[in-house]
Amino acid sequence: MKLNQQKKFDKAQFKNNVKRHLTSTYVQTVEKASPRAWYLAMARALSELTAFDLLETENDIRIKNSKSVNYLSLEFLVGRLTGNNLISMGIYTQISEAMEELGHSLSDLLEQERDPSLGNGGLGRLAACFMDSCAAQEYPTVGYGLHYEYGLFKQSFIDGQQQESPDAWQGVEGYPWEIARPQLAQQIGFYGQVDIYQDQGRERRRWVPGMFVKAMPWDLPIVGYQSETVYPLRLWECQAIAPFSLESFNNGDYFDAQKSLIDAGNITKVLYPNDNHEKGKTLRLMQQYFHSAASIADMLRRYEAAGHPLRLLPDYETIQLNDTHPAIAIPELMRVLVDERDLSWDEAWSICAKTFAYTNHTLLPEALETWSESLIQRLLPRHMEIIYRINYQFLSEVRQKWPGDVGKQQKLSIIEEGVHRMVRMANLCVVGSYAVNGVAALHTALVKKDLFPEFDALYPERIRNVTNGVTPRRWLKFCNPGLSALISDKIGDEWTGELEQISQLAVYADDPAFQQSYLAIKRGNKQRLADWVMAHLGIEISTDAIFDVQIKRLHEYKRQHLNLLHILSLYHRLLHDPEFDMVPRVFFFAAKAAPGYYLAKEIIYAINKIAQTINNDERVNQQLKVIFIPDYRVSMAEIIIPAADVSEQISTAGKEASGTGNMKMALNGALTVGTMDGANVEIREEVGDENIYIFGLDVAGVTALKAQGYNPFDYYYADPLLKSSMELLMGETFTPGQPDKLRVVYDSLLDGGDPYLCLADFSSYVKAHEAIDAQYRDQQGWARKTILNTASVGKFTSDRSIRDYVENIWHLKAVHR
């Protein structure tokens, strides 16, 4: 670890800089400036400090001669940068003092920052944790993403129904952390045709696009924890180039040309809000190509400036594809190498095939991207030719391996045959990458066994595992200062850079004084959340209750409705079973549903309606409350996670690739109730079976049940508690005067066939919760378990994930500044 900002920080100068920005950048007087202006001025002043290190890192000759990773992702869910960067820079206390002297509380100012919500969920948040861990460990990295004008929609509720509104995350003043890099702008083409021409007796091809747009890069500084290393998260914004449409301009159609100018801004206008569901929209493919082409061009610009020959590209640059979303980068690099740099096809392919690596994040068939051949043909005609040729050469490998097996060729082909031929982006990625990884041990095993068994046979070493992780800086040190201080008090503070050290806490698991402090901190965090709920939702909750938390995108496979069935069962028992006794519980939900996902929205509606009734039902509301926190986002997660007692990780086995919320909550001392799915499997391995509540069918059980023919009615009629709980969804218990408003959810579980097996897992889920209830009554035993969770999850630091990538896939060396 090298010098950091702490050592060179000059408080007086910093205060002057803040005041300068206040007056000259934001045009407000020191006397009258709003808290928002103070926040903006402070962040601008901080951003200046990092801009210097960003350039220094970029100009570092050792980086140019070292291998770098280019992390290509359509999403980076970074969350607020200010607090986190302050921690990394090591000047949190100094800035807090400086701002105090200027008359402002730092924590209040930090609340002024809007979340940059440039991602949907797990995949985008993972990319952000990875950037943090690359910078912390000084592995040369450039993150490439998109500068959406609007991030993930904001969520509110009207009568319990989700409403979406645009998220103008930059505010009118612009986002203070970003730095425009106009000298690094690129031109990106679309449409047009492929010209065939003669060059010294050789036939060559070149793409003549029909339109161009400009890719303007904005850098967000990713500050290495306690180091002077700052890597760029480079976000491309689409801008129009005038004259935008050569054709209409030349035809003298002035108005149309201007109209197209307006349209060009649309490419990065808004983040697609679908999570795990592919829609095949033209604009989305335009976003993908725009992102890939700009990123590849920028990478080559850096590479060629360093003076290395193209054939050595794989020794200096590796490109990680975050899911298939940037898959079009593969034919794009081929196009640039063959058409623009004049390499032979074979030379180019041997470079490409050693440069790309691909991470798969989902097995859900509806999330696997395919693009219609005719769309690609129209938008990117040269890329379509290149894809055909890649496929042609790949299929000849398939024929060699399985001579005469047409079925294999059809199954593996990058092109899916049919009336409308489709390009399978996952197949393109596997063929074009030297490494393919899943995101948890179980997930990778299923990728090999179910998704790509033939690819695994054809390329035996290619598919490997890298288990996900989360950054301990944001997800413990920053969001849970109380617990962080307690931990550092016992074991020193090296855990922030080396989370594995946290295992030293285990010896205190039975120490009564430590247990008391630990539980007191949890209670404080619960109070902070309770205060938030009171202030924003007007609902009173007690910290004596178990805080039971399910926070993630709303999706049937994640089974928020199974959680809901359990809540209904508690309600039923409280009302009808005089013997029934439970520890008070507050169930927290936070989840956005894709705007077009009908059933997900109905589930949100059902949760809200049930919450309203239960929270106002005097007969039960001392024991049971349900809180739906609107507009789930990173800054909200930072408040909820430290307050969680129970972490709900209840997906149907085999469906959740990894999960990362599960890691964050276990780290903050929540006990997991979960299925044998995703990273839960590895969390159980680490914390031990006695410190986690595993329930339900495992993958083998799910497969067997489906094979035998699953009938939800069998469970419905066999389990009176299940039946009574579900019947509450009928009628008007929760929707007075409007019978059957929640029937859609009920129907999806019976007539709809319950595709995610909620009913099959219900009774085992209820039992797991009974065990949790019993355990909570023994606070010492509970404290032991929760301390052991914190102490046992060191494996799930994203620093370790990144080291796994570095050692097994990227083969980089750290460059210390």
Ligand code: 26W
């Ligand atoms: C094309 C539509 C679309 C959009 C997003 C398809 C797929 C996605 C993502 C892959 C969804 C996603 O975020 N997947 C999550 O990735 C996390 C990080 O690896 C995992 O922890 C989650 O289990 C997985 O659902």
